[in-house]
Amino acid sequence: MIAADELRQKFISSHQLQATVINGPTPLAYVDDQVLVVGDVLDGHTLTHIGPKGVVFQKEDLIIVLRLPVHWGTKSSRPASSPAAAESHEEPVDQESRAADEVHADDDG
Numbered sequence: 001m002i003a004a005d006e007l008r009q010k011f012i013s014s015h016q017l018q019a020t021v022i023n024g025p026t027p028l029a030y031v032d033d034q035v036l037v038v039g040d041v042l043d044g045h046t047l048t049h050i051g052p053k054g055v056v057f058q059k060e061d062l063i064i065v066l067r068l069p070v071h072w073g074t075k076s077s078r079p080a081s082s083p084a085a086a087e088s089h090e091e092p093v094d095q096e097s098r099a100a101d102e103v104h105a106d107d108d109g
Helices: 005-013 092-108
Strands: 018-022 028-031 034-036 044-049 053-061 062-067
Touching: 005 062, 018 053, 028 044, 044 092, 053 092, 062 092
Parallel strands: none
Antiparallel strands: 018 028, 028 034, 044 053, 053 062
């Protein structure tokens, strides 16, 4: 059986979040040139949340966050290989759960 970390990385590397629309009556996510809504399934993973900066997919206990690309030069940009990311000693599931929480929190402002 493939580890959850490997499944998560495979999904993330196979799919690209291109845009989200959250100001209409139904939030939309544009993933791999497809328009998705909460409840849609992509490679067996159910889209459970659409936020302004990312989306959350879930399959059983596996939570996967796809984030919108960060444009370099913006205040919030930090490469994934930054020292802060490298120093993290959290379990991947905890990191992914926190990332999902951050995507949900983005809805508030």
